[in-house]
Amino acid sequence: MKLFIDSGNLKEIESLVPLGIIDGITTNPSLLAKEPGDYKQILKKICQIVQGPTSAEVVATDAEGMIREGRELAAIDDHIVVKVPFTREGVKACKALSSEGTRVNVTLIFSPAQALLAAKVGATYVSPFVGRLDDIATSGMNLISEIVEIFENYQFTTEILVASTRGPMHIIEAARMGADICTCPAKVIDALFNHPLTDIGLANFLKDWEKAQSVRA
Numbered sequence: 001m002k003l004f005i006d007s008g009n010l011k012e013i014e015s016l017v018p019l020g021i022i023d024g025i026t027t028n029p030s031l032l033a034k035e036p037g038d039y040k041q042i043l044k045k046i047c048q049i050v051q052g053p054t055s056a057e058v059v060a061t062d063a064e065g066m067i068r069e070g071r072e073l074a075a076i077d078d079h080i081v082v083k084v085p086f087t088r089e090g091v092k093a094c095k096a097l098s099s100e101g102t103r104v105n106v107t108l109i110f111s112p113a114q115a116l117l118a119a120k121v122g123a124t125y126v127s128p129f130v131g132r133l134d135d136i137a138t139s140g141m142n143l144i145s146e147i148v149e150i151f152e153n154y155q156f157t158t159e160i161l162v163a164s165t166r167g168p169m170h171i172i173e174a175a176r177m178g179a180d181i182c183t184c185p186a187k188v189i190d191a192l193f194n195h196p197l198t199d200i201g202l203a204n205f206l207k208d209w210e211k212a213q214s215v216r217a
């Protein structure tokens, strides 16, 4: 399963990419609005750092505007994936952009029906938001399992990009279900590393080693 960072913050991205576990980046208007500077330059820099798919979202709400913005975003770098919201206009824009060879990530997916329609218009990725469903007492992970089943039934090549992840269990469950990608805030990726037994085990190995060295000395 691929791991993306859900962030527009260059420091977070620069600190995680050298670990070798990051396959791409997702941004959205809320994330980029937090970052000072020109968003196009930030996106370019992100692409140069990660050298992998980098989602950049349109803010137009009509298909024509989305297509125009999508083309502008795609021109920033070959790694850019144009993100459009799941609306009727977004579906039209996805069809048009995908037909001209631009990769599209259809976002704000909250039902299997929406994922199915996005796949039918050639989306490269669908982004179901698991955390926001959990927030309203609906299982986000059930949605992932339904989309996995539907896409397998028809061999859609659209990848399932699990978004709005809030903790390590979202990532583990997504991997068990066979989702293609999880996009995670940096703090969720950090949490994947942690296990107290690893820390205790390493401390003990080092202590035993030092003890043996001092006896030999």
Ligand code: G3P
Residues within 6 Å of the ligand: 006, 026, 027, 028, 129, 131, 132, 163, 164, 165, 183
């Ligand atoms: O990029 C979209 C997404 O992952 C949103 O997450 O935490 O704002 O629901 P969140």
